[in-house]
Amino acid sequence: MTRAISLHDVSKTYSSKTPRVVDRLSLDVAPGEFLVLLGPSGCGKSTVLRMIAGLEEITEGMLLLDGEYANELPPAARDMAMVFQNFALYPNMTGRGNIGFPLRIESPGADHGPRIDATARMLGIEDLLDRLPGQLSGGERQRVAMGRAIARHPSVFLMDEPLSNLDAKLRSHLRAEIARLTRELGVTTLYVTHDQSEAMSLGDRVAVLRGGVLQQVGTPRAVYALPRNVFVAAFIGTPRINLLRGLVRAPLDGAMTIRLGKQFLRLPEPLSLDHQLLRVQQGREVIVGLRSEAVRIAKPAAARPGEVPLTGLVEHLEFQGHEVLVHFDTGSSPAVVPELEAPRPHTRPDRRRRRDATVLERLRERAGALRGGPVALLDRPRRAGAGETGAAPEGAPAAEPRLPGDLVVRTTPDIRLRHGMQVPLLVDLAHLFVFDQHGERVCPAPDRLPDLRE
Ligand code: ADP
Numbered sequence: 001m002t003r004a005i006s007l008h009d010v011s012k013t014y015s016s017k018t019p020r021v022v023d024r025l026s027l028d029v030a031p032g033e034f035l036v037l038l039g040p041s042g043c044g045k046s047t048v049l050r051m052i053a054g055l056e057e058i059t060e061g062m063l064l065l066d067g068e069y070a071n072e073l074p075p076a077a078r079d080m081a082m083v084f085q086n087f088a089l090y091p092n093m094t095g096r097g098n099i100g101f102p103l104r105i106e107s108p109g110a111d112h113g114p115r116i117d118a119t120a121r122m123l124g125i126e127d128l129l130d131r132l133p134g135q136l137s138g139g140e141r142q143r144v145a146m147g148r149a150i151a152r153h154p155s156v157f158l159m160d161e162p163l164s165n166l167d168a169k170l171r172s173h174l175r176a177e178i179a180r181l182t183r184e185l186g187v188t189t190l191y192v193t194h195d196q197s198e199a200m201s202l203g204d205r206v207a208v209l210r211g212g213v214l215q216q217v218g219t220p221r222a223v224y225a226l227p228r229n230v231f232v233a234a235f236i237g238t239p240r241i242n243l244l245r246g247l248v249r250a251p252l253d254g255a256m257t258i259r260l261g262k263q264f265l266r267l268p269e270p271l272s273l274d275h276q277l278l279r280v281q282q283g284r285e286v287i288v289g290l291r292s293e294a295v296r297i298a299k300p301a302a303a304r305p306g307e308v309p310l311t312g313l314v315e316h317l318e319f320q321g322h323e324v325l326v327h328f329d330t331g332s333s334p335a336v337v338p339e340l341e342a343p344r345p346h347t348r349p350d351r352r353r354r355r356d357a358t359v360l361e362r363l364r365e366r367a368g369a370l371r372g373g374p375v376a377l378l379d380r381p382r383r384a385g386a387g388e389t390g391a392a393p394e395g396a397p398a399a400e401p402r403l404p405g406d407l408v409v410r411t412t413p414d415i416r417l418r419h420g421m422q423v424p425l426l427v428d429l430a431h432l433f434v435f436d437q438h439g440e441r442v443c444p445a446p447d448r449l450p451d452l453r454e
Pocket of ligand 1: 014021039040041042043044045046047048
């Protein structure tokens with residue numbers, strides 16, 4: 001058995017004096033689906049999971065399980081199993097004792113041996129059954145914890161950063177195991193992580209949260225290809241998307257350009273529909289988003305249709321074995337996406353003001369609140385410097401101190417480049433993202449649906 005989970009405008013406040021940690025979250029999880037809740041630390045992911053498990057009260061809104069109102073259903077009646085980051089095994093029970101524990105609670109006196117053995121076989125941990133947790137490695141302990149969750153045959157798995165305490169190699173191994181197991185069992189799974197690569201590799205769909213507010217939900221491919229705003233764009237993808245401050249110039253009688261420092265991206269005529277829609281940004285500062293696959297090192301003469309030239313000064317080379325990440329200085333300014341993980345100001349107006357507000361004002365306020373307030377501000381230009389960490393969310397690839405240069409391009413290791421070289425680049429405008437001053441995507445057009453053939 002597996003079940004559908006629906007959240008309708010669900011909010012959580014821990015005290016009347018503090019803002020909502022989950023803010024009007026609506027989400028539908030289909031039976032058997034693997035949905036990942038992704039976001040920086042403190043954005044409310046665990047709280048959502050705990051509300052679904054019944055371990056935390058829902059302040060406002062509705063939880064439906066298979067279409068039935070379930071806000072007040074006791075945790076034991078929800079038929080869900082949780083797996084936590086810290087394994088949470090009983091130290092004085094063997095693997096067998098730990099796996100069998102929930103079964104003994106459910107039906108004391110019954111013979112649970114066959115079920116425990118079958119679960120252990122599924123996880124390949126038969127030889128761990130007689131050991132105590134203290135005699136197991138981290139990975140083994142997490143397998144036993146998984147066994148305990150699986151043995152009950154629950155209708156939902158809730159996993160809260162289950163791999164965070166493990167080393168990188170084991171993490172990727174267990175990640176594959178979790179994917180296989182949940183597919184085999186076909187059980188609805190909600191998986192919390194701040195690690196975007198984990199989310200992308202595991203989820204049927206990924207729900208990105210920021211400050212308790214859902215930013216976007218979609219397949220890994222869709223959120224990567226069409227991020228709704230600059231936060232999602234910056235959070236998802238390795239290396240992190242290049243975000244540059246640009247200025248749109250759309251004269252009535254000339255070519256449309258986006259200025260990047262002293263250089264221009266000239267949008268080819270006839271303008272594509274997406275580029276035509278950029279006209280409304282005329283004279284405005286925007287954020288240009290270029291993933292590393294949008295830029296290649298090549299001379300202007302080699303340009304394919306849709307590619308436009310740019311030049312960059314090599315500032316740093318990052319050797320990765322199979323490829324090199326080249327950090328270029330193009331003379332433009334990196335866009336600052338400030339404090340992505342900082343607490344969001346509490347913007348909800350008081351009731352009286354709400355009544356007096358016009359419908360339009362209320363709609364505007366709701367639209368802003370839905371995304372958790374503006375995600376991008378184009379204030380002071382700021383050059384990336386050593387130790388700057390404010391521009392990237394935790395878990396995003398660029399959370400490390402930024403290296404010099406404003407544009408990172410992937411290339412093969414055979415290309416001979418040296419620090420200080422001026423290099424011709426081609427930008428593929430088919431991969432151009434433009435975000436407005438509030439960080440919302442304006443190119444490709446916001447209503448574009450992901451085309452999986454692309
Ligand atoms: P995440 O799982 O994304 O790291 P959490 O859901 O654990 O985030 O926490 C969301 C926010 O709620 C954080 O600001 C956290 O400090 C706060 N919070 C979590 N649990 C409690 C609690 N029991 N009392 C008060 N605040 C809490």
